[in-house]
Amino acid sequence: MLVTEERTARGIKDLKGSKITFQELVAKLKSYEGCLVELTRVRDVGLHPVIVRSIETCQINQVDVQEDAWFKLHLENEQDHYYYFKSSIECILQNGTTYYIIQTNNTYFEFKVKEEVCHSKRLKNYIDGMRNSLGVFRFTDTLTYDDFLEFLDNFEDYNYTKVSVLDGNGNHVTGQIDEVITSRARVGFCIILDNGEHTTIDFERENIVSIVDIKNSRNKYFMIYELDSITPLILE
Incomplete structure (x- = not known):
């Protein structure tokens, strides 16, 4: 579901949080299976970072992991899934229940947990x-x-x-x-x-x-x- 709320993108240098490992991120995301999250993709080039993917509120149905190489995020629509490769990740930050995956191409993904549920x-x-x-x-x-x-x-x-x-x-x-x-x-x-x-x-x-x-x-x-x-x- 698209979120209509307008939001200004932050640059990578303005992101705050504690560094976590790829394995820790995957474990966190797996614990949020069934939860609602907002997903944002930001391109940080030049003076004005730009949101290049619409902010969505959606449910994480499942997180698949391929050893230490990548994870696949399945959202509520069974056709809606995304791969994230460890080799393209420069740094991962955690700030509460918000996670930033900073990539090597001046792009970052933001995962913001909107609703935590107990299964x-x-x-x-x-x-x-x-x-x-x-x-x-x-x-x-x-x-x-x-x-x-x-x-x-x-x-x-x-x-x-x-x-x-x-x-x-x-x-x-x-x-x-x-x-x-x-x-x-x-x-x-x-x-x-x-x-x-x-x-x-x-x-x-x-x-x-x-x-x-x-x-x-x-x-x-x-x-x-x-x-x-x-x-x-x-x-x-």
């Missing part, structure tokens, strides 16, 4: 699967942040080597535990994904409301309730 069906299916694997879904205890911190402080006493979580958008993240994060302000794990990339799963003390400890004979299950999300976490 509740995917979350429900994942939790149902966890319930089935447990056999008996038994809530054994409710932990405070300090209780969870104490457990992680003694993590070496256990034989857990793998962690899995499901974020609010229904994305399953799993990997081998490389490091345990324990502090008065933040807890979590640095993990190695199956593709060899490193990422961090962490939780801020000020955001945690409660932690439910769920046990069976082999794995360790937690439901981490934060102010704006619920995260299932499994240790194996």
Whole structure:
């Protein structure tokens, strides 16, 4: 859907944000599958940058990835899709939920997330699967942040080597535990994904409301309730 709002294009030097990698951008965009975004293409040549593609409000249906080479963006119209090649990208910036892909030909693309959604069906299916694997879904205890911190402080006493979580958008993240994060302000794990990339799963003390400890004979299950999300976490 075309947006009628007029807007002045900014030059590349005026863009602000933190640098992120190609892999981080793809992971972010995949987490926005089902969300509404605005897409803008700007050509920055001369004194006056020009918007060369109309601003659209559309839904991201799917993001396909070809290893470390490119990603393909499928929009709500099944005929509407775009390729983005890593080799033509000079820099990627993130400013909140706005992303700038700066290319080597003085052009940049802006992705602005208009509506974030929680894929509740995917979350429900994942939790149902966890319930089935447990056999008996038994809530054994409710932990405070300090209780969870104490457990992680003694993590070496256990034989857990793998962690899995499901974020609010229904994305399953799993990997081998490389490091345990324990502090008065933040807890979590640095993990190695199956593709060899490193990422961090962490939780801020000020955001945690409660932690439910769920046990069976082999794995360790937690439901981490934060102010704006619920995260299932499994240790194996």
